[in-house]
Amino acid sequence: MTMQAVQFEQYGAPEVLAVRSVPVPVPDPGQVLVRVRASGVNPHDTAVRSGRLRALTGRSFxxxxxxxxxxxxxxxxxxxAATAVGSRVWGVLPGIAQKGTGSAAEYVAVDTGRISAAPSALSATEAVSLLAGGTxxxxxxxxEVGLREGERILVRGATGGVGTVVVQYARALNAxxxxxxxxxxxxxxxxLGADTAYDYNVTSPAELGKFDVVFDAVGNDLRQFRKLIAPGGRMISVALGDWTSLTYVLTSAIFGPRRIRFFSGSPTTDLLTDLATLADSGALTPVVEETYAMKDVVAAHHALHAGGGNGGKRVLSIS
Structure with a gap:
């Protein structure tokens, strides 16, 4: 059997992406085969595809x-268990670079520890828009930072695919x-729940005051935003940024008490279940910027590069 999947044979602009006919994966003993209905378009994908992370992703195509x-x-x-067949699930594949195929494909084989039941009240495109940001x-x-009720948090990049969920979750924690x-x-x-919302083109970091937590989804100018951490405060960056920013993150762990945390998530069933519970309770609302057919993946990547738009997540609908 064959399926349609998005692949690329060399690093480069979105035009290196192509929809190809490839074999359907065969699940290992501890895996399931999932018929994909929707897949997210993430900054991670563009970083890998462009070759910006080639030192980590290698040259195997x-x-x-x-x-x-x-x-x-x-x-x-x-x-x-055979009873798993027919279950509606969501999940996240492992690895920084998907060898062969990723989730932009008609089928994926995935370990059972990386999936959970999907939110019952949401469509596939709505649900997948919450996955990366929610986890x-x-x-x-x-x-990582233990945000507590009443603490002040600054969310930078607040209306992207990750930021829209972070704002809602911070609000749910009564920050x-x-x-x-x-x-x-x-x-x-x-x-989505912001007490105060600023335009980054008008308001400078120096005008913002101090925060118990600074959440960064942009990845640059980290030095300026680190200055906004209040005594006992924490800063966490989830954007890949450039090597200068990454070096600054690492250096901050050595010099001074205001360390910038950075992590690359690896969601488990428990985390995905927690997220599904929040989604089903109505605490998190999907924000879908635009939905693309798999054949329009090049346009989806161009749109993610260009930025702008009305906020939210770009999603591939896999038909």
């Missing part, structure tokens, strides 16, 4: 794109939320 997905289990490995938000704010985003999306930030 072809590579796939996409890490998060929503779909149905159609086959169970020999060590997985990042919970890991960053709950597990005081301040956001930075473009002028056209400050109203969205307020709608």
């Amino acid at each position: 072809p590579k796939g794109v996409g890490v998060d997905f929503v779909g149905e289990v159609v086959q169970a490995g020999s060590r997985v 990042t938000a919970i890991t960053a704010l709950r597990d 005081h939320v301040t956001t930075l985003s473009s002028a056209r999306t400050t109203s969205l930030a307020t709608k």
